Amino acid sequence: MIRLGCDYNYEQWSADVWREDMALMRTAGIDLVAINVFGWSSVQPRPGVFDFTALDEIVGLLHDNEIKINMGTGTSSPPPWLTHRHPEVLPVTADGTTRFPGGRQAWCPSSPVFRDHALALVDEMARRYGNHPAVDLWHISNELGCHNALCYCENSAAAFREWLARKYETVEKLNEAWGTAFWSQRYSDFAEVGPPRLTLSARNPAQLVDFQRFSSDALLDHYRAEAEVLRRHSAVPVTTNFMVTAHIRNLDYWSWAPEMDVIANDHYLDHRLEDPVAELSFAADLTRGLAKGRPWMLMEQATGAVNWQPYNVAKEPGQLLRNSLTHVARGADALCFFQWRASAQGTEKFHSAIVPHAGTDTDLWREVLELSATVDRLADVAGTTVEADTALIFSWESWWATDTEARPSQDVTYLDQVHHAYRGLRDLGVTTDVVAPGADLSRYRTVVVPCLHMVSDAEAAAITDFVRAGGNAVVTFYSGIVDQDDRVRLGGYPGAFRELLGVVTEEFQPLLPGQEIPLHGGGKATVWTERLRLTTAEPILAYAQSPLKDVPAVTRNSYGAGQAWYVATHLDHADLRTVLRDAVGATAEPGELEVVRRGQFRFVINHGAKPVEHPVTGHELVTGDHVDGSLLVPAGAVRVVRLGEAS
Incomplete structure (x- = not known):
């Protein structure tokens, strides 16, 4: 089956809302829910004190409603008590200034103090939930490196020097690789090397590239450390959510992908681009490449507008279905949304959700129900692979x-x-x-x-x-x-x-x-x-x-x-x-149709404002119709044909 899921930030809501949400999730066909993604301060309110009361109740409610759990380790953002007691974990930017709590990801990837506290939390989580029958997937941190990939603090400087020493072995080899004869940059000892903090001029480009490599590796090392703790106590698959998207570039996911039990991606339409929908297709194809052609999961997408672009554009009627099935056409076996219920407070309060501020008597909710029903009809697509030459x-x-x-x-x-x-x-x-x-x-x-x-x-x-x-x-x-x-x-x-x-x-x-x-x-x-x-x-x-x-x-x-x-x-x-x-040697003329073959299924997505005929024979899954030679795809619609003779 194609799974339908969401993030559920239960800690933002009262217990009576939890019970209402369980019933609504069943109505919407939700079968996978991510929880505890930002739960650190809730489950560990003070140093050494863990309180799993609320999380236990949510796990029980989801289990009772036959909804599987994508369990977050909760380490994506440290609680205020940690950064208050250990300000040395805070990240430092290239200009040497510290970035403070109040947002998210306020931690240095190379901080040993942060690592120790994060792994202690992961150990508690793994011991408590590692064998729970509802837990179907472990979700390490969240969007690793979205904000804190490049840290220039002294912890990062020391870790960068160690990384360079392992890579080059001698400072002479480093000098050769970086071309330090230019501008009198030659080093006599690794101790003299620092991260490429801001300078009065342009910086050494080879040093910049190596710092990017190091920074990607540093966060991957953190992922591995959390994964090792989880696997010590649990046989449940482990992953994290990639950001294969137009505005995040700091992690080399080709090196990350082999470490994942499941390839997962977050994707949001970026209306700062010339063609956001084409970029969606590219991101889906790149995610499939990271999965080596096998099916993957969409860990996050939006039902409508996001909250972080200069102009947060809502989706047009029918676009939710088109965007979602484009991901499926290009290899996704799971469609998940951030988030279940739109937040009433906080930075993301104007980010769209499955249940919007206006509630369920809305077109958006009805579009989610339409998507859910359509996904159910595509169950046989799951597990198939995309064909490309x-x-x-x-x-x-x-x-x-x-x-x-x-x-x-x-x-x-x-x-x-x-x-x-x-x-x-x-x-x-x-x-x-x-x-x-x-x-x-x-x-x-x-x-x-x-x-x-x-x-x-x-x-x-x-x-x-x-x-x-x-x-x-x-x-x-x-x-x-x-x-x-x-x-x-x-x-x-x-x-x-x-x-x-x-x-x-x-x-x-x-x-x-x-x-x-x-x-x-x-x-x-x-x-x-x-x-x-x-x-x-x-x-x-x-x-x-x-x-x-x-x-x-x-x-x-x-x-x-x-x-x-x-x-x-x-x-x-x-x-x-x-x-x-x-x-x-392409023969198709440019048009509004996006056509992708996945296994024995052909996805035909009409991005245009007019109906289009497409030559195909088989059984169409969205409407249940048989097609003999020609398929009419209405404006803005998606059709999925199981190829073969029409009956």
């Missing part, structure tokens, strides 16, 4: 290295380029796996490599070998430029991919904001251009205006049994889509 390579390390302080153009940002390429594929109806650099590519026909600025020799070889063996690759600008130490690959750009692409770029020529260069045959280049010459490639598009007149902007190179395309400028959506169409 195109991959897109995504790298958190390249994100860190691309968006550094000193770069050729501040308008070139990694995630924007990734989203740009992904949106072109999605518009063409191409279902895409998102994979890590160095992944096995042998099962794909085409691989898209957007802005892979930082790439190791082995990761570059995986792409080159794929093309040599007969695959197609599309590489976009600012790729292959530096190695894993952020060292420029000499001899001309695009560095690691020169031979594969059959081009050499002598010089980057970024464009100023608003500047455009026309292309032969129409279209325009913006943001970025290169002074590029061909070695073995052929030109596909060229600039039509000086100073780059007739210089290739898009090229194609035969390499081994395959072909490699290079997009050396920023194309608009339509032009990039055309390049991707030719490279991928």
